[in-house]
Amino acid sequence: MKKFFALLTSLLLVERNLYAAEAGMPQLDPEYWPSQVFWLIIIFLTIYILISKIFIPKIKGSIDMREDKIRKDLEEAKTFREQAELKLKEYNSLMETAKIDVKKIISKSRQKLNEDMRIKREDAQKKIDAEILNAETEIKKFKVDSFNKVNLISQDIVSNLIKDIFGEDLNKSSIEASVLQTIKEYEKGK
Numbered sequence: 001m002k003k004f005f006a007l008l009t010s011l012l013l014v015e016r017n018l019y020a021a022e023a024g025m026p027q028l029d030p031e032y033w034p035s036q037v038f039w040l041i042i043i044f045l046t047i048y049i050l051i052s053k054i055f056i057p058k059i060k061g062s063i064d065m066r067e068d069k070i071r072k073d074l075e076e077a078k079t080f081r082e083q084a085e086l087k088l089k090e091y092n093s094l095m096e097t098a099k100i101d102v103k104k105i106i107s108k109s110r111q112k113l114n115e116d117m118r119i120k121r122e123d124a125q126k127k128i129d130a131e132i133l134n135a136e137t138e139i140k141k142f143k144v145d146s147f148n149k150v151n152l153i154s155q156d157i158v159s160n161l162i163k164d165i166f167g168e169d170l171n172k173s174s175i176e177a178s179v180l181q182t183i184k185e186y187e188k189g190k
Contacts, residue, residue: 005037005041009033009034009037147183150183151176151179151180151183154179154182154183155172155176155179158178158179159172
């Protein structure tokens with residue numbers, strides 16, 4: 001680049017008669033070229049220094065800050081993702097444990113309910129059996145009492161009929177024997 005500027009400067013100094021200088025354009029007059037080149041170099045150097053020392057470091061700093069922030073955000077997102085995966089695994093294991101516990105509780109409840117129902121059924125059956133036994137006992141007692149009452153009533157009726165018909169009393173043992181025999185014949189016929 002320095003060689004280019006040196007060549008350009010030497011060409012400008014050698015060539016003094018330019019077309020534009022005669023027309024009144026001082027930019028193209030070789031007499032003004034050294035000052036123009038000086039100011040051109042000063043301005044470009046100033047712009048170069050400003051860009052290289054101020055603007056580029058600021059831009060590079062901003063880019064570096066963005067890269068750091070993006071890297072930190074990615075690391076944070078990775079950490080959050082890992083934590084979320086751990087929480088999901090923990091949640092799934094808790095759900096599986098809860099399902100197993102619920103199945104156990106339901107099974108135990110079912111067994112307890114079945115046992116309670118069996119015990120109540122047995123108690124109810126015992127009460128029913130006791131009531132049936134009591135009823136059978138009462139029926140037997142009622143039958144015996146009825147049989148005795150029917151026997152006594154029959155003996156009274158037979159005794160009164162014989163007294164009314166024949167006018168005399170028979171002995172009670174013969175009346176009782178005949179009534180018992182009639183009742184036995186009646187029961188056999190059933």
